[in-house]
Amino acid sequence: MTEKMKKAAGKGKSLAGEFREFIMRGNVMDMAVGVIIGGAFQKIISSLVDDIIMPVISLLTGGVDFNNKFVVLDGGDYATLEAAKEAGAATLNYGTFITVVINFVLMALVIFLLVKFMNNVSNKFAKEEAEAPATTKICPKCKSEINIEATKCPCCTSDL
Known part of the structure; x- marks a missing residue:
């Protein structure tokens, strides 16, 4: 490929060069760090919901285990969700869905509080940096x- 053709095709940059330039942008790196931290944070929130909040809700509701709340679609009768899955029955797992919704609401609440805290800190620093007189x-x-x-x-x- 001639130099003229390379410039016409990609303005002199190879695909690898363009990809490297894209990856090294600040916002892409920030997004990658956010995804990694978000994944770890999701495990913390899941543990909070599964190990602390759902047992308390179960205690308040008289021992209801939301993970075993399901509807068998083929009309069978199974004592637990695991028994229904072992039998290969089609189930609607609304208890698991409720747990995931609580998980999401808590995650959104924690992120909201974190962003609100960061905005307050940012505003305090902005107020301290008074504009110099013209x-x-x-x-x-x-x-x-x-x-x-x-x-x-x-x-x-x-x-x-």
């Missing part, structure tokens, strides 16, 4: 930048 102004006649204390524009000699 030292220049723009001449209304010629639009040049002049000293704020000037009474006559040095460029167009108009009175200010």
